[in-house]
Amino acid sequence: MFDIQQINEAIKERKARYVGLQFPEGLKRKGPEIAKTIESDTGATVIISGDPCYGACDIDEGLLDMVDVLFHFGHSRLSDDDRIVFIEYYHEVDVSKAIETALPMLGQRVGIVTTVQHIPMIEHVERLIREAGKTPVLHKGDSRITYPGQLLGCNFSAAPADVDSILYVGSGNFHPMGVQLATKIPVIAADPFTGEARKVDVERIMRQRYAVMAKAMDAKRWGIIIAMKSGQKRLELAKRIKATAGDAVLISIHEIAPDRLLSFKVDAYVSTACPRVAIDDAGRFNVPVLTPVEFDIIKGLRSWDDLAFDEIRGE
Amino acid sequence: MFDIQQINEAIKERKARYVGLQFPEGLKRKGPEIAKTIESDTGATVIISGDPCYGACDIDEGLLDMVDVLFHFGHSRLSDDDRIVFIEYYHEVDVSKAIETALPMLGQRVGIVTTVQHIPMIEHVERLIREAGKTPVLHKGDSRITYPGQLLGCNFSAAPADVDSILYVGSGNFHPMGVQLATKIPVIAADPFTGEARKVDVERIMRQRYAVMAKAMDAKRWGIIIAMKSGQKRLELAKRIKATAGDAVLISIHEIAPDRLLSFKVDAYVSTACPRVAIDDAGRFNVPVLTPVEFDIIKGLRSWDDLAFDEIRGE
Numbered sequence: 001m002f003d004i005q006q007i008n009e010a011i012k013e014r015k016a017r018y019v020g021l022q023f024p025e026g027l028k029r030k031g032p033e034i035a036k037t038i039e040s041d042t043g044a045t046v047i048i049s050g051d052p053c054y055g056a057c058d059i060d061e062g063l064l065d066m067v068d069v070l071f072h073f074g075h076s077r078l079s080d081d082d083r084i085v086f087i088e089y090y091h092e093v094d095v096s097k098a099i100e101t102a103l104p105m106l107g108q109r110v111g112i113v114t115t116v117q118h119i120p121m122i123e124h125v126e127r128l129i130r131e132a133g134k135t136p137v138l139h140k141g142d143s144r145i146t147y148p149g150q151l152l153g154c155n156f157s158a159a160p161a162d163v164d165s166i167l168y169v170g171s172g173n174f175h176p177m178g179v180q181l182a183t184k185i186p187v188i189a190a191d192p193f194t195g196e197a198r199k200v201d202v203e204r205i206m207r208q209r210y211a212v213m214a215k216a217m218d219a220k221r222w223g224i225i226i227a228m229k230s231g232q233k234r235l236e237l238a239k240r241i242k243a244t245a246g247d248a249v250l251i252s253i254h255e256i257a258p259d260r261l262l263s264f265k266v267d268a269y270v271s272t273a274c275p276r277v278a279i280d281d282a283g284r285f286n287v288p289v290l291t292p293v294e295f296d297i298i299k300g301l302r303s304w305d306d307l308a309f310d311e312i313r314g315e
Numbered sequence: 316m317f318d319i320q321q322i323n324e325a326i327k328e329r330k331a332r333y334v335g336l337q338f339p340e341g342l343k344r345k346g347p348e349i350a351k352t353i354e355s356d357t358g359a360t361v362i363i364s365g366d367p368c369y370g371a372c373d374i375d376e377g378l379l380d381m382v383d384v385l386f387h388f389g390h391s392r393l394s395d396d397d398r399i400v401f402i403e404y405y406h407e408v409d410v411s412k413a414i415e416t417a418l419p420m421l422g423q424r425v426g427i428v429t430t431v432q433h434i435p436m437i438e439h440v441e442r443l444i445r446e447a448g449k450t451p452v453l454h455k456g457d458s459r460i461t462y463p464g465q466l467l468g469c470n471f472s473a474a475p476a477d478v479d480s481i482l483y484v485g486s487g488n489f490h491p492m493g494v495q496l497a498t499k500i501p502v503i504a505a506d507p508f509t510g511e512a513r514k515v516d517v518e519r520i521m522r523q524r525y526a527v528m529a530k531a532m533d534a535k536r537w538g539i540i541i542a543m544k545s546g547q548k549r550l551e552l553a554k555r556i557k558a559t560a561g562d563a564v565l566i567s568i569h570e571i572a573p574d575r576l577l578s579f580k581v582d583a584y585v586s587t588a589c590p591r592v593a594i595d596d597a598g599r600f601n602v603p604v605l606t607p608v609e610f611d612i613i614k615g616l617r618s619w620d621d622l623a624f625d626e627i628r629g630e
Contacts, residue, residue, distance in 0.1 A: 020567075028578035032536065032564045045554065047541065050568035050575050062376065062543035063567045066550070221347065226362065228377035235381070239360065249347045252335075252378045253365035254569065260365050263343035 001030070002087055004037055007071060010085055011042045016068035022049040022060050024074040027089065052255065054274065055153065057231025057312075059084060076116045076146040078231055091117040091192070095169055098190035099128045102197035105188045107164025111137045112149045113156075113179055114169040118192065119147045125169060137163050143314030151175045154232075154275045154312040156182040168200070174276060176200040178309040206307055208282065213298050216288035219268035222248035225256065225289075227273030232312065234272040237292055241270050244299055258284045270295045275310035316345070317402055319352055322386060325400055326357045331383035337364040337375050339389040342404065367570065369589065370468065372546025372627070374399060391431045391461040393546055406432045406507070410484055413505035414443045417512035420503045422479025426452045427464045428471075428494055429484040433507065434462045440484060452478050458629030466490045469547075469590045469627040471497040483515070489591060491515040493624040521622055523597065528613050531603035534583035537563035540571065540604075542588030547627065549587040552607060556585050559614055573599045585610045590625035 011019055019038060023031050028048075035046040047067060049060040056078035064070045064083060074089040095118065110129050112122060122138070129136040138148040141158030149158050151168075159166055159179045168176040168189045180187040180200050187200040222245040226238045242248045251269075253260060256277045261269060268288040271278045278289045291310035296302040326334055334353060338346050343363075350361040362382060364375040371393035379385045379398060389404040410433065425444050427437060437453070444451040453463040456473030464473050466483075474481060474494045483491040483504045495502040495515050502515040537560040541553045557563045566584075568575060571592045576584060583603040586593045593604045606625035611617040 025578065029580050032538070032579055032581060035564045036562075045565070047565040047567050048579070050538075050540065050566040050578070051543075051570070052575070060543075060567070062569065066548075066567070223347075223365075225365065228366075228375075233381075247351075249350045250360070250362040251365040252362050252375070252381070254377065255366070260367070263340065263365070264347055264363070265344050266347060 002034065002073065002089070004034065004041070007038060007085075007087070008041045010071075011038065011044055011069065014069050016042075016044055018067040019044045019046045020049060020060065020063045020067035020070035021046060022053055022063065022070060022072045024053050024055075027074050054276075055231070056086065057154070057229055057274065059230045061230060076150070078144060078146075088116055088119075090120050093192045095121045095125060095190070095192040096128065097195035098169070098192045098197055099125055099167075101195060102167055102188045102190040103128070103132050103134075105165070105197060105199060106134060106167060107186075109135045109137055109163040109165075111139065111160035111163040111166040111185070112169065113151050113159050113166060113175075114149055115151055115175060116147070118169050119150060121169065121192075122147075122149055125167070129167070141314075144312070145314070151179065152312075153178070154310070155314070156309075156311060157313060159183050159185075161185070173200075173205075174280065174309075177202050177205055178311075181206075181308040182311070205279070209279070209294060209307060210304075212282060212288045213290060213294050216268040216290055216294075217298050219266075219288065220247055221266040222246075223251045223261070223264055223266040223269045224248055225269055225271040225273055226250055226252045227256075227271075228252050228254045229273070232273050234312070238270075238272045241272070241292060241295055244301070245270070245295075256281070258286060261285060261287060261289070275312065279309065317349065317388065317404070319349065319356070322353060322400075322402070323356045325386075326353065326359055326384065329384050331357075331359055333382040334359045334361045335364060335375065335378040335382035335385040336361060337368055337378065337385060337387045339368050339370075342389050369591075370546070371401065372469070372544055372589065374545045376545060389431075391434075391465070393459060393461075403431055403434075405435050408507045410436045410440060410505065410507040411443065412510035413484070413507045413512055414440055414482075416510060417482055417503045417505040418443070418447045418449075420480070420512060420514060421449060421482060422501075424450045424452055424478040424480075426454065426475035426478040426481040426500070427484070428466050428474050428481060428490075429464055430466055430490060431462070433484050434465060436484065436507075437462075437464055440482070444482070456629075459627070460629070466494065467627075468493070469625070470629070471624075471626060472628060474498050474500075476500070488515075488520075489595065489624075492517050492520055493626075496521075496623040497626070520594070524594070524609060524622060525619075527597060527603045528605060528609050531583040531605055531609075532613050534581075534603065535562055536581040537561075538566045538576070538579055538581040538584045539563055540584055540586040540588055541565055541567045542571075542586075543567050543569045544588070547588050549627070553585075553587045556587070556607060556610055559616070560585070560610075571596070571604075573601060576600060576602060576604070590627065594624065 056075035126136040139160040371390035441451040454475040505512040
């Protein structure tokens with residue numbers, strides 16, 4: 001599944017004595033076997049990161065400082081630090097059935113977007129769209145994006161604007177909803193794991209977000225959250241929001257958890273951390289947690305019609 | 316409660332533009348008010364650490380790297396880093412009633428131990444013991460200990476050996492149990508908040524720990540936890556345990572939580588992190604989590620009679 005040979009070579013080439021491994025949740029169980037293989041092949045001491053890892057933005061800096069090289073699995077490169085080696089992870093699941101189901105729902109010009117696990121399938125998806133007499137459109141995202149058509153949970157810059165519909169290849173709701181809100185173009189989500197396809201509906205999430213925003217409108221004291229993760233740290237944005245909020249304090253957090261937010265006596269939070277946290281964990285928070293976009297809306301700096309997911313954009 | 320004037324002066328003296336504040340859980344609610352006062356007095360931008368903080372070992376390194384000075388509240392100095400200012404916190408509760416209750420339970424030579432919150436009361440405690448015709452004994456701990464008689468949850472080096480009984484002033488069970496296990500001298504715990512005193516009983520905790528150790532004796536695959544917190548990082552100890560364990564992997568963790576331990580397919584853990592975690596959270600873990608002391612016992616490197624809490628000792 002991963003090319004251990006390539007990893008071993010990188011270790012030998014760097015003469016690394018201490019090696020770090022970082023996996024997203026779904027791949028962590030493979031950690032101990034990989035660690036043992038590397039140790040017996042190279043003689044290096046391997047340390048696995050046991051902290052949660054939700055993206056390429058989420059580098060274990062503490063571990064990085066302890067080792068000579070850190071292998072970060074499952075995400076594409078998002079850092080210039082050459083002590084980190086990114087090992088991508090591709091799902092080998094066939095996308096054909098899901099695309100077939102999606103085809104009748106698509107317009108003439110079809111933008112293609114996906115997450116890194118399905119990137120190797122993109123050429124095949126283009127071919128299927130062309131064979132159906134439609135035009136596939138792939139857009140290169142900004143500097144934080146490695147591949148044309150690739151989405152991050154915090155970056156939809158690879159979604160094309162000049163198309164009739166967008167085809168999202170992958171599972172989950174967050175990415176396709178984000179694309180639809182960002183582009184206002186209909187998105188068809190094709191899930192290769194189930195073979196199903198569906199038109200993405202953003203109405204429910206918008207209602208939920210409007211409800212959270214309404215609750216936050218009475219807030220007097222604000223907490224502005226700054227993430228401590230390398231790819232999420234947005235201090236200048238946090239300071240701008242603090243100045244607008246008035247009675248507000250800056251709070252730095254490594255892992256945003258409901259009980260950590262209860263420690264402070266504030267009425268509402270704005271999270272400048274990973275844009276998914278405010279949305280995905282909304283039901284677990286006892287106080288409203290807004291994204292910067294939503295904060296701007298309730299402060300009248302942006303229109304209510306312009307609700308979108310927060311993004312961390314590159315150049 | 317805290318000397319804000321002194322904090323403001325330290326900020327001005329250092330010409331600090333960014334200021335970090337770190338509080339233990341019980342003091343976090345005071346954070347926003349203190350932050351606002353400092354900001355309006357000095358013009359600096361203040362960031363409060365929102366992550367849990369359990370001791371002076373638990374410095375928010377990420378925040379420290381973002382600011383010019385970090386004020387760490389509630390714990391005594393345990394770091395040479397001069398970017399950190401430790402602001403101790405003292406309880407003003409009177410200890411007299413609890414000591415009076417304790418006196419009849421004490422021998423002739425009485426060792427005195429306490430936590431940093433009650434350190435200013437120690438002279439008064441000595442006087443009360445002397446007035447009762449007994450001899451108070453204060454012992455200077457090792458290099459990690461700031462005051463004679465001061466305990467940390469991971470360091471009982473200030474507990475005297477040459478006494479008939481030890482008087483623990485403070486609340487909670489962990490510290491006095493640790494002292495009793497470390498010294499094998501009877502410990503009387505005097506709680507200034509309730510005015511009560513009691514003989515410390517270690518039998519229940521020993522039974523619990525023996526049960527966890529018994530469960531771990533069948534473990535084939537081990538995870539050896541290394542803490543990422545500055546004052547808890549014990550890599551060499553972890554490597555020594557890994558070598559003894561055989562089939563074992565090193566796992567680095569910032570905050571040890573039950574779900575993080577479930578991510579890996581191992582049968583048992585040894586935690587070289589904060590010694591309290593394995594003990595205090597035992598009921599929440601689905602796999603046995605041993606301290607290094609307990610691991611040595613089940614591997615035959617230490618006697619079963621010699622069960623003690625793990626300590627992080629200085630020089």
